[in-house]
Amino acid sequence: DAGVIQSPRHEVTEMGQEVTLRCKPISGHNSLFWYRQTMMRGLELLIYFNNNVPIDDSGMPEDRFSAKMPNASFSTLKIQPSEPRDSAVYFCASGPEGYYGYTFGSGTRLTVV
Amino acid sequence: GNSVTQMEGPVTLSEEAFLTINCTYTATGYPSLFWYVQYPGEGLQLLLKATKADDKGSNKGFEATYRKETTSFHLEKGSVQVSDSAVYFCALTWGRGSQGNLIFGKGTKLSVKP
Numbered sequence: 001d002a003g004v005i006q007s008p009r010h011e012v013t014e015m016g017q018e019v020t021l022r023c024k025p026i027s028g029h030n031s032l033f034w035y036r037q038t039m040m041r042g043l044e045l046l047i048y049f050n051n052n053v054p055i056d057d058s059g060m061p062e063d064r065f066s067a068k069m070p071n072a073s074f075s076t077l078k079i080q081p082s083e084p085r086d087s088a089v090y091f092c093a094s095g096p097e098g099y100y101g102y103t104f105g106s107g108t109r110l111t112v113v
Numbered sequence: 114g115n116s117v118t119q120m121e122g123p124v125t126l127s128e129e130a131f132l133t134i135n136c137t138y139t140a141t142g143y144p145s146l147f148w149y150v151q152y153p154g155e156g157l158q159l160l161l162k163a164t165k166a167d168d169k170g171s172n173k174g175f176e177a178t179y180r181k182e183t184t185s186f187h188l189e190k191g192s193v194q195v196s197d198s199a200v201y202f203c204a205l206t207w208g209r210g211s212q213g214n215l216i217f218g219k220g221t222k223l224s225v226k227p
Contacts, residue, residue, distance in 0.1 A: 004156075033215065043157075043202070043217040056214060091156055093215075101147055102215060104156035 004105035006092050012111045018080040021108045024073055025094030033102060034067055034077050035091040043091075049075065082112045115140045119203045119218035126193055126225050134188040134221045136177075136203035144207040146170075146179050146186040151200045151220070160188075160201070193225045 005024040013019050025032045033048040047057040049069045057067070064083070069075040079086055089109050095102035120135040138144065145164040149157040161170030166181035175190045186203060203218040 042219045045214055045216075048214065093157075101159040101162050104149075104158070106156045 004092055004094050004103050006090075006105035006108050008108060009106065010109045010111075012113065013082055015083055015112055016081045017112075018078065019082045019086075019110060019112075021077040021090050021092075021110070023075045023077070023092030023105060025075070025092070026103055027073065029094035029096050029103070030072070031095045031097075031102070032069060032075050033093040033095075034075070035093065035104075037089045037091060037107070038087075046077070046090075079110075082110075084112045087111050115144070115205065115207060115216050117203050117205055117216055117218040119201075119221055121219070122200075122222040124221060124223045126223070128195055128225055128227050129192045130225075132188070132190040132193045132197075132223070134201055134203075134223070136186045136188065136218060138184050138186065138203075138205050140184075140205055140207050142207050144205040146177070147204040147206070147215070148175070148177055148186070148188050149202040149204060149217075151202065153199070157202060193223070195225045195227050198223055198225045 007022045031050050034046040036044045036046055044059055046059045047067045048055055052069045065079055067077045089107045091104050091107045093102040093104045116139045118137050147162045148160040150160045151157045161172040163170040163179035166179050169178045177186050177188045179186055200220045200222045202220045204215050206215045
C-alpha cells in the first residue's frame with residue numbers, strides 16, 4: 001500500500017494566486033481529513049469527509065478556503081486568493097470505519113510570498 | 114469541550130535514558146487515545162493507541178496506559194535511542210459509532226543525544 005499520497009510536496013506561490021493541494025487517500029478508507037500545521041497554532045483540523053461527504057468544515061479559516069472530494073480516491077484543498085498567513089504545512093489523513101487511528105500523508109509545505 | 118494537554122518540550126535525554134511524556138485529556142463520553150510521532154520533514158505516524166480504559170498501547174518499545182481515573186495517557190520508553198528523536202503528539206477522538214474528530218496536543222519535541 002502506497003499510503004496517503006499528497007501533491008505537491010512543496011509549493012511556493014505569490015500572494016493572490018490560487019493554490020490547489022491534492023490528496024489520494026488509502027483505498028478502502030472512508031474518512032478523509034485536512035489538517036494545517038504551524039508553529040503558532042500546532043495542528044488544526046480544517047475539514048473532514050466521511051464517504052465523500054463533508055461532515056465538519058468549521059475549521060476552514062474563511063471563504064478563501066474550499067475543499068472537495070469528488071470520489072473516494074481523490075480530494076482537493078483550494079485557497080483562492082492565497083495570503084502570506086496561509087503559509088503552513090498542510091496534511092491529508094485518511095482512516096477506516098471506526099476510530100482506530102488515521103494515516104497521514106507527508107504533507108504539502110506551502111509558502112506564500 | 115474535548116482537549117488534550119501534553120507537557121511542553123523540548124525534552125533532551127541521553128541515549129538509554131528513561132522517557133516519560135505526560136498527556137492528560139478532557140473529553141465527554143468514551144474517547145480513544147493515541148500517540149503519534151513526527152520525524153523531521155515527515156507526516157505524522159501512528160505510534161500506539163488505546164480504545165478503552167485500562168488498555169495499554171505499545172509499539173517499538175513505547176507504552177501508554179489509558180487511565181480513566183486520572184484522565185491520562187502518559188507515553189513511556191525504558192531506554193531511548195538517538196533514532197527516537199522526533200515530535201510526539203498525544204491525541205484523542207470520540208463518538209461511538211462515528212469517525213469523530215482527532216484532537217491533538219501541541220506536541221513535545223524529544224532530542225536524544227548519543
